[in-house]
Amino acid sequence: MPLSALRPTPLVEQATDRLREAIAGGEWPVGTKLPGETSLAKILGVGRSTVREALRALAGAGLVQARHGAGVFVIATKPQENWSTRLRQAAVTDAYEVRIAVEVEAAQLAAKRRTVDDLAALDAALDRRREAATSSDAEFVDADIALHAEVVAAAHNPVLTALFAEFLPVLRQALIDLVELLNLRSGDPNHGDESHAALVDAIARGDAEEAGRRLKEELQQTLTQLQTI
Incomplete structure (x- = not known):
């Protein structure tokens, strides 16, 4: 084709x-x-x-x-159905709990392993997230996810990267629904900018503990919100 x-x-x-x-x-x-x-x-x-x-x-x-x-x-013409299927069938909150575990570990590794190119990519992704503040909720969520993807990429662990990529189709629409239903951007179009900037800064400084803490707090807050809808 x-x-x-x-x-x-x-x-x-x-x-x-x-x-x-x-x-x-x-x-x-x-x-x-x-x-x-x-x-x-x-x-x-x-x-x-x-x-x-x-x-x-x-x-x-x-x-x-x-x-x-x-x-x-x-290496194969048919996907390994078990993992993807399980994710699609899982409750969003269940998938999100696993996402927290994956991303917190990735953030800590990123603080230890990040390269100059990684830091440039993180800064660019943070800028794009800020620019998306004037865009639709879907575009803002996509920019947010892109920043998180750069954090995971900076961990330089292909397994973590693959796991994160698998979560995206499951979580994207749920996050868009969350932003819209709770009207999270009504008072602050760039919702969560401070926490994301602090995360990028912690990775840049090589502070693994702070990077993990910042990301866990942010994702835990989102999980709590998801449990209300």
Whole structure:
């Protein structure tokens, strides 16, 4: 099946679905090396960061595997259904509790392992989250998720990265509903900016304990809110 440009949002989910369909349809047989991120981004009409997140989701589903210095290769044509299916069927609050465990560990590792490039990506993601304050709730949530994805990426643990990518389809709509139902941005369009800035600062300073604490407080507060809707 030939690839083509995507519709607007949510781009990561669309990119993941399109690549999964191409793999299942025989576009890239098992053992084949996928085109590079830049090539895939041009084909799909999205940014490299979107392609990167889609590839992470495919890796989490057991379809592709990144090989250091060689590229990303197809290792299966059918996803490992058990984990993804369980997530889709799980209560959002149950999935969120596991997300807390994954992200807090990732934040602590990020404070220890972050590189100069990671810090630049975190700053850019924080800026984009602030810019999204004037956008719709869905765009704001997407910008928020993108920042969290950069925190996880800075941990440099592919398993944590894959786990986080698997949570996104389950949690995204729940977070949008939360923002809308509780009208969280009515008084502060950039809801949560202070806590996110403090998280990025803690990672930049290499303070693992503070990074984990900041993220746990923020996610725990969101979980409490989710339990009310």
